[in-house]
Amino acid sequence: MRFGLFGGPYRAGSGPSGYRKGYSQFIDMVTEAESLGFSSVFVVEHHFTGLGQVSASLNLLTSLAARTSTMRLGTAVAVLPWHNPVLLAEQTATVDVLSGGRLDLGIGRGYRPVEFHGFGIDPAEAQERYEECLEVLIKSWTSSERFSHQGTYWNFRDVVVEPQPIQEPHPCIWTGAGSERSIRGAARSGFRLLLDQYGSAEQVRQRIEWYRSEVTTMGRTFDAADVALARPLLLVEPKDLDTLDAEYDRRVAAIRRLREASRIPGDDTPLTAEDHDFFNDARVATVDAAIAGTPDDCIQRLLELKNAGVETVLFNDPSGSIERLRYFSKEVMPALA
Amino acid sequence: MRFGLFGGPYRAGSGPSGYRKGYSQFIDMVTEAESLGFSSVFVVEHHFTGLGQVSASLNLLTSLAARTSTMRLGTAVAVLPWHNPVLLAEQTATVDVLSGGRLDLGIGRGYRPVEFHGFGIDPAEAQERYEECLEVLIKSWTSSERFSHQGTYWNFRDVVVEPQPIQEPHPCIWTGAGSERSIRGAARSGFRLLLDQYGSAEQVRQRIEWYRSEVTTMGRTFDAADVALARPLLLVEPKDLDTLDAEYDRRVAAIRRLREASRIPGDDTPLTAEDHDFFNDARVATVDAAIAGTPDDCIQRLLELKNAGVETVLFNDPSGSIERLRYFSKEVMPALA
Numbered sequence: 048m049r050f051g052l053f054g055g056p057y058r059a060g061s062g063p064s065g066y067r068k069g070y071s072q073f074i075d076m077v078t079e080a081e082s083l084g085f086s087s088v089f090v091v092e093h094h095f096t097g098l099g100q101v102s103a104s105l106n107l108l109t110s111l112a113a114r115t116s117t118m119r120l121g122t123a124v125a126v127l128p129w130h131n132p133v134l135l136a137e138q139t140a141t142v143d144v145l146s147g148g149r150l151d152l153g154i155g156r157g158y159r160p161v162e163f164h165g166f167g168i169d170p171a172e173a174q175e176r177y178e179e180c181l182e183v184l185i186k187s188w189t190s191s192e193r194f195s196h197q198g199t200y201w202n203f204r205d206v207v208v209e210p211q212p213i214q215e216p217h218p219c220i221w222t223g224a225g226s227e228r229s230i231r232g233a234a235r236s237g238f239r240l241l242l243d244q245y246g247s248a249e250q251v252r253q254r255i256e257w258y259r260s261e262v263t264t265m266g267r268t269f270d271a272a273d274v275a276l277a278r279p280l281l282l283v284e285p286k287d288l289d290t291l292d293a294e295y296d297r298r299v300a301a302i303r304r305l306r307e308a309s310r311i312p313g314d315d316t317p318l319t320a321e322d323h324d325f326f327n328d329a330r331v332a333t334v335d336a337a338i339a340g341t342p343d344d345c346i347q348r349l350l351e352l353k354n355a356g357v358e359t360v361l362f363n364d365p366s367g368s369i370e371r372l373r374y375f376s377k378e379v380m381p382a383l384a
Numbered sequence: 385m386r387f388g389l390f391g392g393p394y395r396a397g398s399g400p401s402g403y404r405k406g407y408s409q410f411i412d413m414v415t416e417a418e419s420l421g422f423s424s425v426f427v428v429e430h431h432f433t434g435l436g437q438v439s440a441s442l443n444l445l446t447s448l449a450a451r452t453s454t455m456r457l458g459t460a461v462a463v464l465p466w467h468n469p470v471l472l473a474e475q476t477a478t479v480d481v482l483s484g485g486r487l488d489l490g491i492g493r494g495y496r497p498v499e500f501h502g503f504g505i506d507p508a509e510a511q512e513r514y515e516e517c518l519e520v521l522i523k524s525w526t527s528s529e530r531f532s533h534q535g536t537y538w539n540f541r542d543v544v545v546e547p548q549p550i551q552e553p554h555p556c557i558w559t560g561a562g563s564e565r566s567i568r569g570a571a572r573s574g575f576r577l578l579l580d581q582y583g584s585a586e587q588v589r590q591r592i593e594w595y596r597s598e599v600t601t602m603g604r605t606f607d608a609a610d611v612a613l614a615r616p617l618l619l620v621e622p623k624d625l626d627t628l629d630a631e632y633d634r635r636v637a638a639i640r641r642l643r644e645a646s647r648i649p650g651d652d653t654p655l656t657a658e659d660h661d662f663f664n665d666a667r668v669a670t671v672d673a674a675i676a677g678t679p680d681d682c683i684q685r686l687l688e689l690k691n692a693g694v695e696t697v698l699f700n701d702p703s704g705s706i707e708r709l710r711y712f713s714k715e716v717m718p719a720l721a
Binding site for chain 1: 395399400435442446447449468471474477498541543545546649650
């Protein structure tokens with residue numbers, strides 16, 4: 048199995064120096080993680096939360112490219128409707144050039160109300176904007192001749208986009224999916240698959256099977272490396288097992304904070320029963336799915352996933368837990384290498 | 385006096401690996417230049433030339449931020465009409481955070497026909513787009529409260545832009561100007577001043593005087609560090625003085641290539657007499673203005689500029705000439721430190 052990281056820096060303290068500290072800690076952690084044997088990092092892109100989340104993901108990846116030498120550098124995900132597709136092509140190709148071909152571009156349509164509201168984009172247009180941006184992005188990466196594009200949202204005339212990415216024909220594209228329909232769609236589009244942090248081993252097995260069967264139907268060869276699964280990592284020393292409950296609570300509190308920060312500002316309607324169900328479900332699902340407990344517990348959970356067909360696990364929101372990554376590298380990773 | 389670099393990487397060979405090589409050489413050169421005593425680098429932003437020019441300047445600067453520790457990192461210039469102002473604010477602030485507050489943001493309106501044509505933007509809108517982008521950019525950098533913007537080209541609702549830049553109140557803004565009107569305008573806007581590579585020492589003295597007087601009129605204190613002058617560096621060993629003529633020819637050929645690459649694709653009308661005058665003038669002006677010749681010649685030229693009030697000289701298009709920068713650092717820089 049291979050292991051990666053999923054998330055991004057947060058502000059560490061107030062004011063601009065808090066950003067500096069948070070970004071430095073994250074970059075130091077990822078850099079050390081490479082030397083510990085972690086093989087990838089996927090960073091999020093978010094806007095307007097007020098929580099200090101990373102917004103300029105491709106700049107952060109550029110910095111990580113300069114500090115690391117083998118890790119894959121991913122977005123999870125770049126939200127296409129926010130971006131000018133030609134500028135995005137230039138920026139992603141530049142990251143690919145600067146990293147020696149290590150970019151994994153996760154893409155999405157966007158889902159947070161605060162972001163559609165902030166950018167002044169109608170959520171009803173998200174799918175169409177996503178498709179148009181993707182079309183121009185791929186044409187920009189792969190066309191060495193000038194081309195024009197007259198679309199619904201973008202017009203470009205006689206453009207040739209430079210630099211060209213290092214990876215041929217272009218950087219790998221990843222997308223998040225969970226339902227059978229969306230997973231088969233990802234396979235048909237030739238995208239790699241990001242699976243979420245909640246599904247049980249049995250659900251994961253089913254999802255990978257949908258992907259594998261659709262890839263095979265398309266006449267391509269299924270490669271387990273094309274699927275990555277997000278999981279919380281709650282590895283503790285045996286003497287600290289009683290701290291796990293509080294960790295689960297903290298994670299659910301963080302999920303709740305993010306959901307609240309995703310709402311349109313001023314929307315202070317109280318959380319509904321459905322919301323509370325969601326948070327309760329999230330706790331149960333986290334307890335079920337997390338790679339949690341002692342090294343032996345974690346190895347057991349990972350072996351279940353391996354048996355379900357998982358080759359790559361991305362640990363989400365590892366910020367600030369470099370000690371945990373060191374412990375994982377020493378006590379868990381060797382059993383699964 | 386202080387010295388910096390101005391330009392960017394070019395493709396070094398065909399295909400994607402040519403970009404990799406060109407970018408690597410440029411980054412290595414800038415990194416060594418810092419250790420040689422150069423104090424800044426300003427990188428260009430261009431699109432659609434087909435010549436392999438740098439397009440994603442802020443990604444390149446992020447990479448330079450990771451490799452250097454004291455150099456100022458500038459754009460010369462970021463063309464505001466091409467960019468979503470909120471994304472630009474996020475990207476520039478992220479570069480400022482990642483570099484520990486070393487971003488110098490040069491901004492412009494755009495001037496190349498191929499770029500307006502490619503982005504599908506009417507040149508007649510350039511000024512208005514520039515002003516609107518700048519307004520949102522500064523508000524994004526400096527507002528810790530949510531704000532909305534309803535403009536001609538952009539709408540944002542209840543946004544708060546993160547991260548905040550490290551520099552307070554925001555990264556320095558630079559702009560290129562040459563005429564009295566535009567130089568006084570830059571001073572009134574509180575911008576720092578980039579002067580071009582052609583003016584004689586007397587013209588440069590006059591331009592700095594316009595800037596100084598307007599800054600003083602505004603009630604601020606003039607600082608010579610707020611002005612940077614671009615110059616070609618054609619330093620040669622005494623035994624190689626006879627190569628200078630060929631170097632001037634090469635530079636004018638490069639200027640001509642760029643002018644041609646700036647035209648709308650398909651516009652193959654022959655160059656006019658006016659164009660030829662421009663190239664002839666460019667050669668004469670380059671011979672007049674370049675920091676050229678033996679170390680003693682270069683010191684003499686730089687002292688003239690110092691007497692004209694210049695404190696910072698940026699050497700343009702130094703790509704691939706690290707030996708020249710080493711020679712400059714050894715034989716010229718000490719006489720002017």
